[in-house]
Amino acid sequence: MGWQNKFSADADAVSASEIRELLKILSDPSILSFAGGIPDPALFPMADVRRIQSALDARVDDPTRQSMQYSQTEGYLPLRSWISNRYATAEIALHPHNVLITNGAQQSLALLATALIDTDSAIALADPTYLGALQIFGTRRPRYLTVETDDDGMTLESLENAFRQGVKLLYTIPDFQNPGGMTIPRDRRRRMVELAHQYNVPIIEDGAYRALYYGSPPPPSLLELEGQFLGTGKWDADGRVIHLGTASKTMMPGLRVGWTIAPAVVLDKLVLLKQANDLHTSTVNQVMVHELATGILDEHVQVLRRVYGERRDAMVAALRQYLPNTVHFTTPQGGMFVWLTLPEGMDARVLLEKALEKEKLAFVPGAAFHANGGGENTLRLAFSTCSLDDIRTGMKKLAGLIISEQNPAD
Amino acid sequence: MGWQNKFSADADAVSASEIRELLKILSDPSILSFAGGIPDPALFPMADVRRIQSALDARVDDPTRQSMQYSQTEGYLPLRSWISNRYATAEIALHPHNVLITNGAQQSLALLATALIDTDSAIALADPTYLGALQIFGTRRPRYLTVETDDDGMTLESLENAFRQGVKLLYTIPDFQNPGGMTIPRDRRRRMVELAHQYNVPIIEDGAYRALYYGSPPPPSLLELEGQFLGTGKWDADGRVIHLGTASKTMMPGLRVGWTIAPAVVLDKLVLLKQANDLHTSTVNQVMVHELATGILDEHVQVLRRVYGERRDAMVAALRQYLPNTVHFTTPQGGMFVWLTLPEGMDARVLLEKALEKEKLAFVPGAAFHANGGGENTLRLAFSTCSLDDIRTGMKKLAGLIISEQNPAD
Numbered sequence: 001m002g003w004q005n006k007f008s009a010d011a012d013a014v015s016a017s018e019i020r021e022l023l024k025i026l027s028d029p030s031i032l033s034f035a036g037g038i039p040d041p042a043l044f045p046m047a048d049v050r051r052i053q054s055a056l057d058a059r060v061d062d063p064t065r066q067s068m069q070y071s072q073t074e075g076y077l078p079l080r081s082w083i084s085n086r087y088a089t090a091e092i093a094l095h096p097h098n099v100l101i102t103n104g105a106q107q108s109l110a111l112l113a114t115a116l117i118d119t120d121s122a123i124a125l126a127d128p129t130y131l132g133a134l135q136i137f138g139t140r141r142p143r144y145l146t147v148e149t150d151d152d153g154m155t156l157e158s159l160e161n162a163f164r165q166g167v168k169l170l171y172t173i174p175d176f177q178n179p180g181g182m183t184i185p186r187d188r189r190r191r192m193v194e195l196a197h198q199y200n201v202p203i204i205e206d207g208a209y210r211a212l213y214y215g216s217p218p219p220p221s222l223l224e225l226e227g228q229f230l231g232t233g234k235w236d237a238d239g240r241v242i243h244l245g246t247a248s249k250t251m252m253p254g255l256r257v258g259w260t261i262a263p264a265v266v267l268d269k270l271v272l273l274k275q276a277n278d279l280h281t282s283t284v285n286q287v288m289v290h291e292l293a294t295g296i297l298d299e300h301v302q303v304l305r306r307v308y309g310e311r312r313d314a315m316v317a318a319l320r321q322y323l324p325n326t327v328h329f330t331t332p333q334g335g336m337f338v339w340l341t342l343p344e345g346m347d348a349r350v351l352l353e354k355a356l357e358k359e360k361l362a363f364v365p366g367a368a369f370h371a372n373g374g375g376e377n378t379l380r381l382a383f384s385t386c387s388l389d390d391i392r393t394g395m396k397k398l399a400g401l402i403i404s405e406q407n408p409a410d
Numbered sequence: 411m412g413w414q415n416k417f418s419a420d421a422d423a424v425s426a427s428e429i430r431e432l433l434k435i436l437s438d439p440s441i442l443s444f445a446g447g448i449p450d451p452a453l454f455p456m457a458d459v460r461r462i463q464s465a466l467d468a469r470v471d472d473p474t475r476q477s478m479q480y481s482q483t484e485g486y487l488p489l490r491s492w493i494s495n496r497y498a499t500a501e502i503a504l505h506p507h508n509v510l511i512t513n514g515a516q517q518s519l520a521l522l523a524t525a526l527i528d529t530d531s532a533i534a535l536a537d538p539t540y541l542g543a544l545q546i547f548g549t550r551r552p553r554y555l556t557v558e559t560d561d562d563g564m565t566l567e568s569l570e571n572a573f574r575q576g577v578k579l580l581y582t583i584p585d586f587q588n589p590g591g592m593t594i595p596r597d598r599r600r601r602m603v604e605l606a607h608q609y610n611v612p613i614i615e616d617g618a619y620r621a622l623y624y625g626s627p628p629p630p631s632l633l634e635l636e637g638q639f640l641g642t643g644k645w646d647a648d649g650r651v652i653h654l655g656t657a658s659k660t661m662m663p664g665l666r667v668g669w670t671i672a673p674a675v676v677l678d679k680l681v682l683l684k685q686a687n688d689l690h691t692s693t694v695n696q697v698m699v700h701e702l703a704t705g706i707l708d709e710h711v712q713v714l715r716r717v718y719g720e721r722r723d724a725m726v727a728a729l730r731q732y733l734p735n736t737v738h739f740t741t742p743q744g745g746m747f748v749w750l751t752l753p754e755g756m757d758a759r760v761l762l763e764k765a766l767e768k769e770k771l772a773f774v775p776g777a778a779f780h781a782n783g784g785g786e787n788t789l790r791l792a793f794s795t796c797s798l799d800d801i802r803t804g805m806k807k808l809a810g811l812i813i814s815e816q817n818p819a820d
Contacts, residue, residue: 003612140418
């Protein structure tokens with residue numbers, strides 16, 4: 001009988017991610033892994049979670065019971081208010097009706113994909129870009145127009161070239177990009193906003209890593225710059241930037257809480273799609289995120305910046321010390337990732353096989369982050385979950401493997 | 411500039427649900443509402459939730475911290491094992507790889523809609539049927555072939571007629587249907603399975619209300635009957651029935667935990683779609699559902715059956731006492747709903763306006779539950795959240811309004 005001819009054309013377009021399969025293998029704790037782009041669970045604020053739960057349980061209005069009932073699709077109003085206050089700018093007076101709570105920023109991308117992409121729609125995105133975006137956009141069967149990047153992210157020439165060909169939307173991670181680690185400078189951001197208006201292209205700005213900076217804060221978001229570009233009070237009618245945020249990187253991913261900030265006409269459409277997809281995000285988790293956000297978040301993020309910043313420093317220093325100068329790597333100002341470009345012709349997948357076999361060391365080969373192929377000589381390193389010693393040891397081993405690979409006679 | 415021409419054709423097909431809008435108005439606590447098909451929050455097992463949280467917090471392996479990290483898309487393995495054991499039959503040896511955890515059964519429907527429905531695919535479903543299914547199926551822009559119902563649910567003649575025209579799938583709620591309250595008898599179920607195999611049609615069996623029976627248990631599920639039809643050990647290769655369950659009706663909807671049971675080839679596809687859509691369902695909530703399911707569920711469901719059963723009895727008795735015999739109503743053996751068919755020509759929307767105005771009483775007009783229109787003289791009553799006194803008072807008032815409406819001269 002067979003199910004194969006029962007699946008939709010969209011579902012036929014979906015295939016297992018090589019990387020996700022790799023990550024399953026990596027559950028072996030003896031492997032020194034720089035593969036997973038995940039937060040360090042040792043840094044989760046569990047004492048605060050317990051204190052908050054106890055305080056909620058002691059309240060006479062029994063908010064936990066209330067949060068166990070069905071609730072509105074838009075999300076828990078106090079959390080939406082906190083978000084709209086947090087992201088409001090001098091020119092953009094955000095309101096809760098501009099905010100939708102989702103199951104992490106990944107679901108924000110999913111709802112936007114359904115809302116904005118038809119089969120064969122042209123989508124502009126960086127080369128490389130976030131794999132999860134490619135996975136969900138792929139279920140809509142678009143065409144990808146990849147935008148070249150340098151150490152400052154997307155180049156304007158390549159971006160305008162894509163816009164000139166006509167694109168339905170631009171997806172971008174301006175801050176400490178996953179996987180590339182690049183941050184787009186202010187002037188380039190400003191020009192991106194101008195181009196979006198010139199060519200009438202919506203921008204999905206994925207701000208997942210924005211709070212995790214290890215020196216100066218990143219440049220203003222595209223959302224904020226669009227406010228300046230449009231002038232006070234114009235964004236809700238004329239804005240093209242949709243901004244995504246999440247509790248996964250600064251609080252805890254297991255709660256599955258993220259958010260979408262959009263002009264009301266877009267947000268209303270996303271609410272209908274969210275309602276059809278899963279009614280609403282877990283209310284009890286939204287309440288917890290709200291309590292953490294208003295109680296301990298700013299202090300907690302200071303800790304994350306210090307710890308992750310030290311790990312970033314250790315990784316960059318070790319790569320400088322050990323890597324041959326035939327290898328290029330990015331120096332991220334935040335986030336979780338360093339991006340390596342190996343010598344032309346060296347295959348990161350082959351390198352990974354040897355790394356696992358010889359050194360029990362793992363990273364993510366970069367090819368999968370390229371929407372239209374290429375990047376076989378690139379790889380992603382995450383520094384977020386490893387100790388400083390493991391980072392130094394691991395980078396030394398990785399450099400040794402690369403040197404062996406480029407000098408096979410050794 | 412405008413966003414209207416930016417939305418996809420799928421998104422353009424989505425519009426606000428009249429009923430959802432109605433439910434917003436009903437947040438006024440002075441209204442006596444039989445509209446919302448939701449569990450009674452007074453019955454949520456909050457003491458157990460607190461006891462479980464404390465026990466988890468006291469464990470040295472700190473499971474709550476672990477459950478705050480990213481985790482696998484398929485779901486929390488102990489919960490999937492509990493489900494596969496619970497639903498296994500004499501002929502179907504379910505395994506955890508047949509189970510995907512979702513954000514409530516609504517997300518199961520969403521993933522199945524993407525997996526199985528193309529634009530213009532023909533979908534067979536009952537008239538009336540669950541509104542949330544119409545909402546999410548609608549985002550795929552299918553054609554609906556509606557199947558007529560009587561007091562025993564779908565009629566076989568109408569179902570085979572739909573199958574003969576060629577359908578991509580059948581969606582059905584065999585137990586205590588939402589909105590109709592009907593339960594499909596065993597013989598009819600058995601024949602539905604035979605027809606599905608004869609015409610090679612996948613069945614989505616929505617078992618959301620299955621555990622909430624107030625007398626005898628409902629007939630075997632389509633899943634179980636398909637196992638008998640196919641013989642031992644055949645279902646994973648040859649099964650056409652996909653079964654959906656949820657923690658929302660028997661535990662708590664705010665946790666947003668449901669599940670899909672499917673042959674492995676289907677489940678693997680759904681896992682890929684789930685991963686692309688939101689990575690995974692909140693792990694901390696899955697842990698709670700697992701603890702409740704293995705600890706108190708069976709005992710708790712006994713309480714729900716008693717309390718909801720009394721409310722069902724009160725509603726049916728009051729309708730028998732007060733309604734004129736020009737009105738037909740179903741007598742549900744479980745679930746939350748009674749379905750009324752008013753005299754031909756009486757519009758339930760008009761009746762609702764008068765009910766709100768004159769009696770501050772609410773219900774859901776039935777038209778929206780009809781995929782291809784019709785049903786203006788039908789309405790849905792929910793008995794799950796009201797006291798016995800409110801049910802008696804409310805039904806008397808409703809009957810009075812209907813009598814006034816059919817005798818406008820009075």
